[in-house]
Amino acid sequence: MPGNTAPAGYDASKHPPFAVTVDLAVFTIRSGALSVLLVRRGADPYEGSWALPGGFIEPDEDAATAAARELVEETGMDTAGYHLEQLRTYSAPDRDPRMRVVSVAHLAFAPDLPDPTAGDDAAFARWWGVEEILEDPDAPQLAFDHREILTDALERVRAKVEYTTLATQFLSEPFTLAELRSVYGAVWGALPDRGTFIRKVLSTDGFVVPDDRSVDGTPTGSPHPALYTRGEATALQPALLRPRAGDEVWEGFGEV
Incomplete structure (x- = not known):
């Protein structure tokens, strides 16, 4: 390696x-x-303001390693259960009053994340509804440029579940199709049409794989909802599109 x-x-x-930092937009679905x-x-x-978790990249780390470390420190969970990806770089000269700080922001999501534990420079940590933070005028203002990062991360997640199968990563296995549909409703802010969604x-080959049990443990084919696990497919073609502003019906799901 070069010296x-x-x-x-x-x-x-x-x-x-x-300095270079990582900031994390960590999503889960709660209630x-x-x-x-x-x-x-x-x-x-x-001090006292709400912010996304994150921290400075250590001299022996790259951005991905620092993001994974901060993720474990802030949630206490193994990164094997997460989807973690780089979002973008934020480099406005005045984004941090201390000095010139460039942030390599990441987003992460996983199912059933527990109540968090505050890190070294945080007094308290908790989960907030994304809609509350971004749409409620009485919600706390985020420090630095973290509202911009959160907005960008939300749009990335909404887009990702349109053309990939990553919505399944928000669920513990096995799951029902109703639970999977509820993920789209939570991420998009509205539920897709049930029949069209199920079809x-x-x-889609490899989107989900039938489990051999239903929710009460009886064999599939009983009156109870069937269970599924994640398949090997990663992309959706055609995409499962969100409704456009002003749509009265759900459209754009492509041929089924």
Whole structure:
């Protein structure tokens, strides 16, 4: 691997130093609502304000490693149960009053996440309904540019469940189709048409795999709802589109 020794003639002092952090938009579904993990900052800047969890990237870390570490520290769960991906980089010169700080933001989601434990620089941590934070005028204002990050992360998740099978990652296995449909309702803010949704899911090879039991443990084919597990498919073609603003009916699900 290349070393950290600067090449001859290179003057690092010509460039002002800056720090690099990771911020995390961590989503789960609680009581049927899409929720995001927020921490109340225990130190300046923005002491007492709510913010996304995150922290500085250590000298021996890359951004992905730092994000995974912060995720474990903030939730106490193994990253094997998460979907974690990089969102984008936020680099406005004045986004942090301490110094020039560039954030490599990530989003994560997983099913049944527990009550969180606050990290080193947080006084308290809790789950908030995403709709409450972004749409309620009385909701707390987020520190730094974290409202922008949260808005972008929400749009990424909404889009991802349109053209991928990642909605299943919000559920513990096995699950019913009604539970899977409720994920779309929580993420999009409205439920898809039941019949069209079921036809789409069951007609997509590898979207879900039938389990051999129903919800009460009896064999599939009993009057009780059937159970499913995640399939191997990752993409939906055609996509399962969200309703457009002003739509009176759910459209755009493609052929089923």
